[in-house]
Amino acid sequence: MSATDQTSFDLVDQPWIPVRMRDGATTELSLAEVFTRAHEVATLSGDLPTQDLALVRLLLAILHRAWDGPEDLDEWERLWRAERLPTEPVVDYLDRYRVRFDLLHPETPFFQVAELRTGKGETSELSKLIADVPNGKPFFTTRLGGELSLTYAEAARWVVHCQSFDPAGIKSGAVGDDRVKGGRGYPIGTGWCGRLGGVLPEGGTLRETLLLNLIPRRADTPSRTHADDLPAWERSPQGPTVRDEPEPSGPVDLYTWQARRIRLVADGGRIRRVLISNGDRLEPQNRHKLEPHSLWRRSKAQEKKLREEPVYMPTPHDPKRAIWRGLEALLPGAITADQRAEAAGRLTAGVLDWVAELTEEGVLGPDFGVRVRTLGMSYGPQDATTEEVTDDALALRSELLRRGAQHLVGVARESVGASERAAHALGTLALNLAQAAGKAPPPKSGMPDATDTGDRDRAIELAYAELDGPFREWLSGLGPDTDPVTAEARWHRTANDIVWRLGQELHERAPEAAWAGRTVNDRLLTAAHAADRFAKTLRKALPQARADEHTAASA
Incomplete structure (x- = not known):
């Protein structure tokens, strides 16, 4: 790191989250600002559509922990009726964990491992971090010509995205990771969101979008009552080894799942290089009770393999197929009571079930407009390279999502x-x-x-x-x-x-x-x-x- 480099980039106060305001203007906001101004923001506007899903999940994890809830439907409705998010507890929470939101912190850099290294001290070009440059074959990027580098704000977004959507394939073998063989980290799968058929209901503002995806704790869903459902920054800093408890404890844990060990290399006030190694492996079978942002299908092959049933797997999107052609999978009312009782062949996303419940309970009016967005990434052979990004949306009235609207x-x-x-x-x-x-x-x-x-x-x-x-x-x-x-x-x-x-x-x-x-x-x-x-x-x-x-x- 040169003498001109910053020694800190505080994501709480520094602008780094790209947004489009309700008046159409685009800008970048800090974590504190994105919550206090959520009612003024129309939507996130990431460098890649899949960045939006990764960033929303990060924001949701913060809200769940800052509010310690919402506890139930009544508490959620109070939040919904307010004109703005109650941000005082959010700001206090961010201040409490500020040190963990520093991208360049010498000991606990955000979503990274400070001492991560390989046996030979190698690092990689940033094409390994940026999903729109798969294996040196750019198809989205406008960064051609000269050395690839990133601002700290850009790098922060791509670190969040990498933890969620990084391709599988062989990674740099980190010193201290006992899974490494011959200096290589062999594939453990894509980032968690890369396995999903991502579904994101959106409202007219970022405030509405965050709340529509903020599912309360439920007495009938024990996974949402775990006191240990913690995000990465509330856990002990990770080294190159796998987490002590590899099973996710709840949705907040999944929202910040550390599928990779990452270290950014700064020089001259920019990020120039990166090291990406394997992190925590996570298998997808039957995660539907914890993971609300995906479609699911019953897998007979997995049931035979695991000798149990039912087994549900995430249903990735087909980037060549318009969202409305798979409409049935998005509508909670398309699954009848009999099907639910007899292990249906498919399940819609938990966030859509939640919007359906809000409509059934009269919290959302039947004419409330919901933009159902499908987001996902498809990969090449062995999931080793980024191939295509899915980003599609349908404008629906909430009545269509209601289970009773047969x-x-x-x-x-x-x-x-x-x-x-x-x-x-x-x-x-x-x-x-x-x-x-x-x-x-x-x-x-x-x-x-x-x-x-x-x-x-x-x-x-x-x-x-x-x-x-x-x-x-x-x-x-x-x-x-x-x-x-x-x-x-x-x-x-x-x-x-x-x-x-x-x-x-x-x-x-x-x-x-x-x-x-x-x-x-x-x-x-x-x-x-x-x-x-x-x-x-x-x-x-x-x-x-x-x-x-x-x-x-x-x-």
Whole structure:
């Protein structure tokens, strides 16, 4: 460290958390400021979307410990009715643990190990810390050219993110870690959030977002009553070895789980290098009672392996699939009482169950707008590199999340299914037109249509892309005054108009050879035949749209 370097960077008072204010301005706030001004902040605005989830979980851990609660629904409601967060206990708490929130502290640097080193004293480039530069293959970064370095504020954010989302793979072997072999730390899995199908309900301000995710202690959930559910900064400073008690004691523990041992290297007033080694390993099976920010699925393979049931695993997001196509997994009302009693095949996120309860209890009005955001990271082979980031959101009225809103949940689920059937109708039209033109080989008898040219898949994705915006808008309108029959018919008509138009465009672009056609499975297939089949399939997919008013000839 040079003589010009700071010897302290206090995260309590120094600005480092990026936010977007309600007036649209962007700035950075300290920990103390982000709580005292939470009602003025619209949302966090991290360097990467997954940073937002990691930072929110950090803030939640602080609130839970500073308030020692909330204890129950009544206490939560008092917090919700207030215009601002009661920050005096929060500021007092941060001051009490201030030394643990110093990024550069010589003995207890924030989320790091001060004496971390390898046998040869190596450190790594910051590409190991920044998730948008996977293994030297930048795809998000704007930091190209020259040596990569970070301000202290940037480094603090990436340290939080690294503990949550760091890829697996071989790490630097830390001196003192008895798991190291040949100077290497062999894979223990990604950071904890990297295993999750992250779900984050958001309100109109950061104050609302934090409270919507601040689940009270529950008498029926013992894991939330543990007095030892402590964040990393309330525990003894960690060395390179694993934690004495490797099992998480509650959600606060998970929010700050130290999956890595990290040491930042500062020089010239900036962070220049980093050392990242393995930290505390954490297996994902059956963590759903402690972890509220993920979707879950029942795993028969894990049940067989562990010889117990049920076993639930986190359900990562598919970055190529729009959030609304997996809508059923997000709606608490989609899981019936019978399913809950008989170990359902999937579970929604605990934070969405909480919003559902708030709506059921009348604390949130049925028209309250909730932005349900899905966040996650997908990785390459063996989870060793960062590959893609998922960041999607749906604007919903809280009524749709209520367990008793079966009528709305039913129409939402059916409309997703109808959209999928309509998209596949368009895909089949594209395939039939290609086959009629001789472009795609016909399927062999008894075999799937795996020999097409990709026309079908492209058409299906085109349909989904065109349906995306209108479906989100339609879904946001479902509320307590919605008539399900009318709403479903409205969506069928909207979807039919969109997919019918796309079908017309495909038909009009069909090559001349398709009009003459060719024999497929012993039957003549022409563009006219393809259009007729499309009209019938679309009518079946969207029966309430009265697609039969159209004629195949107009396709």
